[in-house]
Amino acid sequence: MTTAYLAAEGFADQLQEELRRAGTAVIRRHEWLFVCEGPALAAAWATNIWHDCHELPVASIGSAAQALRDLQRNWAMYAPLHHRRANLIQERLPHVSAKPIVFPAAAPTAPLGSWTLLAPDQLLAARRCSSPFANGEVAFVEDRSGPPNRAYLKLWEALARLGRWPGPGERCLDLGASPGGWTYVLAKLGANVIAVDKAPLDPKVAAMAGVEWRGESAFALEPATVGPVDWLFSDIACYPARLLRLVEKWRASGSVKNFVCTIKFQGATDHDASAAFAAIPRAQVQHLHHNKHELTFALMSSRAG
Numbered sequence: 001m002t003t004a005y006l007a008a009e010g011f012a013d014q015l016q017e018e019l020r021r022a023g024t025a026v027i028r029r030h031e032w033l034f035v036c037e038g039p040a041l042a043a044a045w046a047t048n049i050w051h052d053c054h055e056l057p058v059a060s061i062g063s064a065a066q067a068l069r070d071l072q073r074n075w076a077m078y079a080p081l082h083h084r085r086a087n088l089i090q091e092r093l094p095h096v097s098a099k100p101i102v103f104p105a106a107a108p109t110a111p112l113g114s115w116t117l118l119a120p121d122q123l124l125a126a127r128r129c130s131s132p133f134a135n136g137e138v139a140f141v142e143d144r145s146g147p148p149n150r151a152y153l154k155l156w157e158a159l160a161r162l163g164r165w166p167g168p169g170e171r172c173l174d175l176g177a178s179p180g181g182w183t184y185v186l187a188k189l190g191a192n193v194i195a196v197d198k199a200p201l202d203p204k205v206a207a208m209a210g211v212e213w214r215g216e217s218a219f220a221l222e223p224a225t226v227g228p229v230d231w232l233f234s235d236i237a238c239y240p241a242r243l244l245r246l247v248e249k250w251r252a253s254g255s256v257k258n259f260v261c262t263i264k265f266q267g268a269t270d271h272d273a274s275a276a277f278a279a280i281p282r283a284q285v286q287h288l289h290h291n292k293h294e295l296t297f298a299l300m301s302s303r304a305g
Helices: 012-021 061-071 083-091 152-162 181-188 240-253 271-278
Strands: 002-007 026-030 033-037 046-051 054-057 075-077 113-119 122-126 171-175 192-196 211-214 229-234 256-264 284-286 294-299
Touching: 002 012, 012 033, 012 271, 026 113, 046 122, 054 061, 061 083, 061 113, 061 122, 075 083, 083 113, 152 181, 152 256, 152 294, 171 181, 181 192, 181 229, 229 240, 240 256, 240 271, 240 294, 256 271, 271 284, 271 294
Parallel strands: 075 113, 171 192, 171 229, 192 211, 229 256
Antiparallel strands: 002 033, 002 046, 026 033, 054 122, 113 122, 256 294, 284 294
């Protein structure tokens, strides 16, 4: 059994180190794609994981397209090399829509395989992948007038991938909220938001219905002063170990149903810290398309709301 792990642009080193630490031997590297023996392992720095890969000899463009169609219908191309030949093959496959998503909307559910040309006559393909988006890349119809910064895009992506988001009447806590990109998203969804930051919110966000700003330190805030919340969000710029202590404090309080937090790395990547987040029961840790040198941690209750 062969599994391939695709890194986002600029984060191949992080993925390679993560695979090494997991004891996974890379048998072939194809630009940002790492081909490994064995079943898939959880890999936070993989933007897409290709399960049960098939390596096929292909004598022509037509035979390559036919081989893929014989496996399944929908395919996403990854072509770091042999671009022209790969594009000619992809043109012979059914069209897969890649229209930008209008949020709120869940990620696509139709199976989407991935393929690449390792050589002009050698194809690698996987019918099943971890990401429903081509090469893990998701685009949205952007809101260019409302949010005070572009941080809202990674929250949109996290919620779209989860297929769940706060609704009207749900209570949300946004830690380190200023200037308010995430608070804006939550308020637009109709949630009630407690935005916590020593710095104020953007005035447009502060004036939104359902938004309450607390000019306090997110780290000094005690759960007992807030009460039960449906969602805890954090996009705080802090060391991962400090965020982990914050998450554990709120988990221990029993007052939070769902968590979505950004794990930000300052300088070297702290793989031990990201592994500690991933070790939390039911946790999801993943590098999103809209993440930079950071990962997104999510912990969901069995049901939202």
